[in-house]
Amino acid sequence: MMMMPTMMNMKPSSASVSKGALRRTGSPSSRVAVRTRAAPPPTQGTWDEDSLSSETEINMLQAMLAKAVQRKELELNAPADADANGANGSNGYSGPSFTVKTFNAISPVGLDRFPKGKYSVAGNDDALPDSPMAIMLRSHKLQNDEVASTVRCIVRCGAGTNNIPVSEMTERGIPVFNTPGANANAVKELVLCALFLAARGIVEGIAHTKDVINVEEKGDYTAISKRIEADKKMFVGSELTGKTLGIIGLGHIGGKVVEAALALGMKVVGYDPVLNVESALRLPGDRMQRVNTLDEVWAQCDYVSLHVPYIPDITHHLINADTLAKSKRNLCILNFARGEIVDGAALKSAWDSGAITGKYMSDFADPYLLGQDKHIVMPHLGASTAEAEDNSAAMAADTVMNYLETGSIVNSVNFPHCELPVAENGYRISIAHKNSTGVLGEITTYLGGKSFNITQQLNVSRGDIAYTVLDLDSDPKDPEDIQSGLFDACDAILSMRFLGHPFDNKFGAPGTFFYTRN
């Protein structure tokens, strides 16, 4: 009789991990040891049908199917250029691989940056050799319980991270990254397109030609030509030159829109009370007006373009009944940031009362504006160009590899920036912990007590979270033991990894062990 597979799935999930518990969540070497194989398919003479319940048979068949799918996906993921990359097509690397789970369609330009063999990347858990260490996604609305306890970082191929439960990830010691600027040009071009569509009766005119003129004139060219001339008076627009555009948020996208609008001969008013130095340096300060209050925007702008992140308590309904009451009557709103930044119900009332007559251009729908002629809404296309998708995916892949292999944190939205140059003979531990007093002392005292000399270290913080990277001068033969001891010695530690010797291409030997409290 066929044996049932003993352990179908050794992969831990966050759902199965109780909060507060100290967990060893993975190590390549341990994973290799604990991996189990499903029982082979039944062969003739070993299948005792009568002794199996239907449920057991279904379970067995599902197990075999899952294994077959996993084998097939691993085959498909294997590099075709095996000769160029070494005998096993893995750049000569033969250790356990880093595992990256993807959501959404991510450009192959990014996915191909992960060295085959050293990295396993798939959208399906079953196609990964082990539970994911990193998540790579676009607009997928990520749920806390989709983040397995083994995940050590999340990267958004794009700008907005409001689809990720960032504060929960911070509490779990997981950095969330994005790719600043990688898709900014694509969004700028769509905003320009929207400006033209807002100023002229292009969308309405095309619809009229297709749905009215062509239908009423029944395909008669002469009649259609006459109507196209006669009906143009219905769609008179205005020019952008000389009009005033307010730009709210002067970061990567807003800054590019500033330049493009100036080139069109528009006057530009910019508002960004939390502008960083890099973005400020990109702005043509002498050719635009920067204002310190939103009221100065509403008072003088014909167009307003939103380029701020969606932050529930701060940018939610930034455009609302109050601001619309202060705006010029002809105000057109361009929202290629996030739908929730505009209060659709307030805008509908303003349209209905005639207080506002301008259009609302967006690549986000609004529950109160469905079917409204003045709401010209397109699919969420801002970053949907080949170039933007490639740039974002490539930058995201580099960010993940940098973090997993060196512990460096660059472009995180919830963790401090951290780059510690790699020491020649260092053995690196990275620790995410609460930003509380005495933590560094507890960590170094513990390591000193174990006779480890710290050759260099960097401790950085951001709000309630802190991150410490330490290089030890000798190889901790049992990294699991050290981490478990550190956890016991220091309550503030949230998650930790032993990275081995970064850059020596020996990940997994001695192996990256990682611990987490979540």
Ligand SMILES: NC(=O)c1ccc[n+]([C@@H]2O[C@H](COP(=O)([O-])OP(=O)(O)OC[C@H]3O[C@@H](n4cnc5c(N)ncnc54)[C@H](O)[C@@H]3O)[C@@H](O)[C@H]2O)c1
């Ligand atoms: N439609 C799309 O496909 C698409 C594509 C990319 C980005 N986006 C959206 O656009 C947003 C901006 O993207 P970006 O690349 O320019 O990001 P960015 O971080 O470079 O710029 C955002 C700017 O907003 C400013 N800001 C923050 N809070 C503000 C506030 N309350 N008032 C005024 N300014 C404020 C910041 O100081 C920063 O300069 C993203 O967060 C995302 O939601 C949409």
Ligand SMILES: O=C(O)[C@H](O)COP(=O)(O)O
């Ligand atoms: O925030 C972003 O970068 C955009 O909204 C792009 O989203 P997408 O990656 O789903 O196109």
